[in-house]
Amino acid sequence: MIFAAAAIAILVSLALAVVRALRGPTVFDRVLAGNTVGTLAILLLATYGFVTGRPEWLDIGIAYGFLNTISTLAVLKFFRHGDLAYDIDEKGDAS
């Protein structure tokens, strides 16, 4: 019951984050919303494991946590330099 309430709170938050991702206005707002959706998805996986009594979902949550961070950093690097292979040591930090 408590788990279900928490899961519903997370689902509502997910909806709000998706609204933010759709509205923007800048691309970084969307990245922020995407990152938040990722965090919420991890928490939802953990909570849902307890709702169904099968906490195996946590493994997926941990893997998703790593992926979430890496993908956020990769997307940010792309929008900052326009190039995923940009070498900051070689070309400096200028745009």
Place this chain on the structure above:
Amino acid sequence: MIDVLVDAISGVFILSGGFFILVGAIGLARMPDLYTRMHAASVTETLGAGLLLIGLMMQAGFTLVTLKLVFLLLLLVFTGPMASHALAQAALHVGVKPVLAEDRRDRLDKPDGPGPKSGSEA
């Protein structure tokens, strides 16, 4: 008896975790610009996630599940600020202007500026 107590406390933790998650998401929708939205999102990522996961740990007791939840919490706590910092830095670098009430970035360069006491009149 003690089970009921642990159940009740973990229930409080889980529900308040859900509350703070929701608050963070509301802030994400309400705040006026990117940087202020990031503050709202970090409520979700720190306090909301922390309380929820601690509540779940109490439910699981001393099992592998609790250990995994600890890993999950550590993961969120260590990678969350990294992603936030990268996001803020990239946005500033590309030129997304923050809406500011006050800009104190030149604080340390002012002749009368240095020292932590300079701004304590408020």
Place this chain on the structure above:
Amino acid sequence: MREVSLGLILFFFWLALSGHYTAFLISIGVITTVLCVVLARRMGALDSEGHPTQLFYQALTYWPWLAWEVVKSAWSVTKIILDPKLPISPTMTVVEGSQRTAVGLATYGNSITLTPGTITTLVEGNRLTVHALVRDGALDLEGGGMDQRVTQFEGRS
């Protein structure tokens, strides 16, 4: 020394995620652990910066303190978000970190970012540019309480 501690951490991580304790799976785990440690060594990631074991004991008191700071500032941000008038006064400021090592400075920056209401946006030398949700948050940081706590955490190592 750091190799041993990293290996133990990785191996317990493996055990916790696996949950099946057969000889085959455990030996696979040992092989994976050794491979990871060798790889980390070759990358040069096993120094006082990549795997700061020297900070372990200080962390036992620093993290609870930080957790309490996070709770306090998250609560104040919550009140702001739920206030119908949305009383924010976004402020950007610079603070100087008094830490001597890169780990200490990174800890300071991350602690600032971790507490809701303040975000480190730029680190140049030991100057951190911080965006704060309300003016008081920025002034609080300029006061240097957290800076001193992090320097204390960093210790004499």
